[in-house]
Amino acid sequence: MSLLQIKNLHVEIDGKKILNGLDLTIEKGTVHAIMGPNGSGKSTLAYVLAGKADYEVTEGDVLLDGRSILDMAPDERAAKGLFLAFQYPVEIPGVATMTFLRTAVNAQRKKRGEGEYSTPDFLKKVREAAAKLEIDPDMLKRSVNVGFSGGEKKRAEILQMTMFEPRLAVLDETDSGLDIDALKVVSEGVNRLRSPERAFLVITHYQRLLDHIVPDVVHVMSRGRIVKTGGKELALELEARGYAQYAEAAE
Numbered sequence: 481m482s483l484l485q486i487k488n489l490h491v492e493i494d495g496k497k498i499l500n501g502l503d504l505t506i507e508k509g510t511v512h513a514i515m516g517p518n519g520s521g522k523s524t525l526a527y528v529l530a531g532k533a534d535y536e537v538t539e540g541d542v543l544l545d546g547r548s549i550l551d552m553a554p555d556e557r558a559a560k561g562l563f564l565a566f567q568y569p570v571e572i573p574g575v576a577t578m579t580f581l582r583t584a585v586n587a588q589r590k591k592r593g594e595g596e597y598s599t600p601d602f603l604k605k606v607r608e609a610a611a612k613l614e615i616d617p618d619m620l621k622r623s624v625n626v627g628f629s630g631g632e633k634k635r636a637e638i639l640q641m642t643m644f645e646p647r648l649a650v651l652d653e654t655d656s657g658l659d660i661d662a663l664k665v666v667s668e669g670v671n672r673l674r675s676p677e678r679a680f681l682v683i684t685h686y687q688r689l690l691d692h693i694v695p696d697v698v699h700v701m702s703r704g705r706i707v708k709t710g711g712k713e714l715a716l717e718l719e720a721r722g723y724a725q726y727a728e729a730a731e
């Protein structure tokens with residue numbers, strides 16, 4: 481059974497149609513990339529998968545392990561193994577990053593009927609993961625994302641992903657605002673988590689990220705639909721020729 485199946489998904493925001501019959505199937509163990517021009521609906525897809533309010537699904541379905549997730553609350557989806565790294569990570573003033581991680585990870589484990597981590601076990605795990613991502617341990621004492629640089633926010637997202645051990649991780653423009661060194665750290669963080677049991681959906685406007693996180697499948701999105709699917713060479717073709725040729729395909 482496929483890990484994720486999106487069937488004929490139609491989504492509106494405030495009566496405006498954003499996704500128009502999107503189909504996408506992801507098998508476990510694979511990395512899929514979605515590329516597309518700004519405004520094509522990439523972030524909307526990520527938000528709908530996460531279960532963000534205000535997005536109305538008017539048609540179609542999203543199945544995780546063959547079960548629809550559309551009626552599940554965001555935390556329930558997370559407990560089922562869905563993880564989203566957002567284009568614009570949210571700041572949570574007054575909540576230390578370490579506290580946030582421990583509370584969230586333990587809440588998910590509890591929902592899955594797994595035991596909570598003991599404090600020493602958790603600290604050890606976080607510190608090891610943070611070190612690999614070149615995150616200063618002092619950063620973990622600071623409020624979630626508050627005053628973090630763009631690169632620090634993205635690394636913090638990958639730290640969250642590492643701790644959550646998701647089955648499907650969706651990364652929305654994780655490369656935006658990163659210099660090449662930070663891009664490498666973030667990509668290595670993702671690549672370390674690649675496994676036969678886990679899949680990734682990497683959303684990006686640029687091909688650059690895909691030099692570091694090499695996808696198995698590349699999709700082109702235009703006007704709320706997937707208009708072309710291919711191998712990793714499709715990303716190179718897009719970089720060379722641009723998206724213009726696909727704009728009409730979506731009409």
Ligand SMILES: Nc1ncnc2c1ncn2[C@@H]1O[C@H](COP(=O)(O)OP(=O)(O)O)[C@@H](O)[C@H]1O
Pocket residue numbers: 493494496498516517518519520521522523524525
């Ligand atoms: N909250 C919103 N209200 C109204 N329109 C929105 C909202 N969010 C996104 N849109 C519109 O939906 C379209 C797709 O946006 P988005 O999913 O952010 O695209 P992408 O991530 O591919 O750049 C755009 O035309 C955008 O203006």
Ligand SMILES: [Mg+2]
Pocket residue numbers: 522523524567653
């Ligand atoms: Mg976007």
